[in-house]
Amino acid sequence: MTLDFSIVLRFQEALALGLWMTIKLTLICVVLGCSLGFSIGLARTSRSALLRAASSIYVEFFRGTPVLVQLFWIFFCLPLILGVELSNLTSGVIALTLYMGAISSETFRASLKSIGPEQLDACVALDLPRRVQVTSVILPQAVLRAVPTLLSNCVSLFKESALVSAVGMADLMFVGQNISNNTARPVEVLTVVALIYFVIAFPLTRAVTLVERRVLAKLAI
Amino acid sequence: MTMSFSAPLVKIQSLHKSYGPHIQVLKGLDVEMKPGERVVVIGPSGGGKSTLLRVMMGLEKIDSGSISFGGKPYIFSEGADRKTVIDTEVRRSIGMVFQHYTLFPHLSVIQNLILAPCKVRGENKASATKRAQALLERFGLGAKASAYPAQLSGGQKQRVAIARALMLDPKLMLFDEVTSALDPELVAEVEQVILQLAGQDMPMMIVTHDMWFAKNIASRVIFCAGGVVVEDGPPEQVLGSPKEERTREFIDRVFHIRH
Numbered sequence: 001m002t003l004d005f006s007i008v009l010r011f012q013e014a015l016a017l018g019l020w021m022t023i024k025l026t027l028i029c030v031v032l033g034c035s036l037g038f039s040i041g042l043a044r045t046s047r048s049a050l051l052r053a054a055s056s057i058y059v060e061f062f063r064g065t066p067v068l069v070q071l072f073w074i075f076f077c078l079p080l081i082l083g084v085e086l087s088n089l090t091s092g093v094i095a096l097t098l099y100m101g102a103i104s105s106e107t108f109r110a111s112l113k114s115i116g117p118e119q120l121d122a123c124v125a126l127d128l129p130r131r132v133q134v135t136s137v138i139l140p141q142a143v144l145r146a147v148p149t150l151l152s153n154c155v156s157l158f159k160e161s162a163l164v165s166a167v168g169m170a171d172l173m174f175v176g177q178n179i180s181n182n183t184a185r186p187v188e189v190l191t192v193v194a195l196i197y198f199v200i201a202f203p204l205t206r207a208v209t210l211v212e213r214r215v216l217a218k219l220a221i
Numbered sequence: 222m223t224m225s226f227s228a229p230l231v232k233i234q235s236l237h238k239s240y241g242p243h244i245q246v247l248k249g250l251d252v253e254m255k256p257g258e259r260v261v262v263i264g265p266s267g268g269g270k271s272t273l274l275r276v277m278m279g280l281e282k283i284d285s286g287s288i289s290f291g292g293k294p295y296i297f298s299e300g301a302d303r304k305t306v307i308d309t310e311v312r313r314s315i316g317m318v319f320q321h322y323t324l325f326p327h328l329s330v331i332q333n334l335i336l337a338p339c340k341v342r343g344e345n346k347a348s349a350t351k352r353a354q355a356l357l358e359r360f361g362l363g364a365k366a367s368a369y370p371a372q373l374s375g376g377q378k379q380r381v382a383i384a385r386a387l388m389l390d391p392k393l394m395l396f397d398e399v400t401s402a403l404d405p406e407l408v409a410e411v412e413q414v415i416l417q418l419a420g421q422d423m424p425m426m427i428v429t430h431d432m433w434f435a436k437n438i439a440s441r442v443i444f445c446a447g448g449v450v451v452e453d454g455p456p457e458q459v460l461g462s463p464k465e466e467r468t469r470e471f472i473d474r475v476f477h478i479r480h
């Protein structure tokens with residue numbers, strides 16, 4: 001078998017479009033998912049038992065089922081239940097946002113919990129009102145502590161987003177699969193697709209370690 | 222507020238405090254503190270010393286009793302359900318430093334100092350920074366203004382914590398074992414700072430296990446055990462020749478460890 005990687009170059013543009021879709025989807029779902037995750041993280045530590053129960057059912061459900069199943073459910077079942085057509089992008093965004101919300105809420109919950117009660121004692125002793133306690137003491141520390149894990153969450157999301165190809169969204173994986181089918185050159189095409197994912201995900205993974213070290217060094221009291 | 226010379230600065234009356242239904246910590250504690258006094262509280266571990274200071278700072282609910290500051294009750298329990306009432310206006314005059322520094326790790330030293338004055342008192346940043354810098358110089362920390370807590374030694378952290386409390390011009394300072402977490406060679410620098418404050422007649426209540434420090438800073442010593450005041454008097458008496466058997470036993474034990 002002879003390998004000819006130049007064949008991939010002919011499909012540069014299609015692959016670039018696919019990659020753009022993957023990145024767009026990831027970025028949208030990172031922003032929406034993190035916001036959802038932070039709210040859910042707060043809800044899980046809330047005083048209201050109802051909020052706590054509802055949010056933990058959501059998180060446990062999404063953590064305990066395969067992303068592919070969630071995706072199929074949102075693509076095929078949600079439109080039937082709601083009685084409306086959802087575009088591919090909308091369904092993809094909903095599915096991956098719910099996934100990201102569930103995993104990042106755990107991250108935020110852990111970071112909120114890691115702020116010791118003595119920080120609140122210090123706030124009271126300094127006469128800081130509740131609003132200042134949250135905005136100047138709790139929130140910045142929670143976010144800082146969450147950053148390394150959130151970055152890992154983003155890398156996971158970036159990789160998991162390849163699943164949307166299974167429901168026909170034209171992301172990098174979908175485009176790669178099509179090209180490989182049409183050219184009968186799966187080795188070249190899919191290897192390149194894997195490399196593209198890796199070249200983006202790997203530096204991010206390394207960044208996690210670096211950021212982690214810096215954040216921990218700074219927050220170690 | 223009129224206050225005659227000998228009127229108490231702090232008056233604690235039959236203070237009861239428990240954690241949950243089974244752990245009774247303070248069982249009818251009475252203490253009076255005059256203006257300018259430096260009261261050292263000693264006593265066995267678990268005797269309720271930290272609890273007393275935390276209650277005075279308004280960090281804990283109480284079961285019953287009351288605490289006044291400058292003649293005004295600011296912590297008491299009220300109503301049929303004995304809800305704890307805390308007058309935050311009065312509490313504002315009290316500052317506290319804890320055993321474990323409790324600096325804000327995401328803020329630099331100077332930001333730690335100016336956070337409360339700027340956000341709570343509405344002081345402008347320039348003036349707060351100037352006051353903070355002066356305080357840091359005074360405590361030998363002038364060069365550390367832009368350092369983060371993680372870059373400081375324990376002794377430096379604790380001096381920053383004291384400076385941070387002083388930024389709000391407290392009329393009473395509470396110190397809870399502020400040198401207990403420090404390496405022995407760092408204890409002196411923190412104690413010096415507190416002695417400096419004592420030289421300026423800052424009223425303070427200090428919990429410490431350090432007998433040298435207690436002798437040098439106290440104008441009065443209280444021996445607290447089992448949730449009540451067992452002995453209360455001048456340092457020469459309580460530390461030197463205690464009247465109560467339990468005080469004597471405790472002092473002997475602590476001194477025997479140290480010598």
Ligand SMILES: Nc1ncnc2c1ncn2[C@@H]1O[C@H](COP(=O)(O)OP(=O)(O)OP(=O)(O)O)[C@@H](O)[C@H]1O
Pocket residue numbers: 240244246264265266267268269270271272273
């Ligand atoms: N948050 C809490 N919940 C339950 N029990 C508590 C709590 N804080 C303190 N206690 C208990 O109350 C008692 C008094 O504690 P406190 O910390 O006031 O003692 P202390 O005199 O400061 O002791 P030490 O010298 O060891 O610091 C102890 O038995 C302690 O276990």
Ligand SMILES: [Mg+2]
Pocket residue numbers: 270271272398
């Ligand atoms: Mg204590």
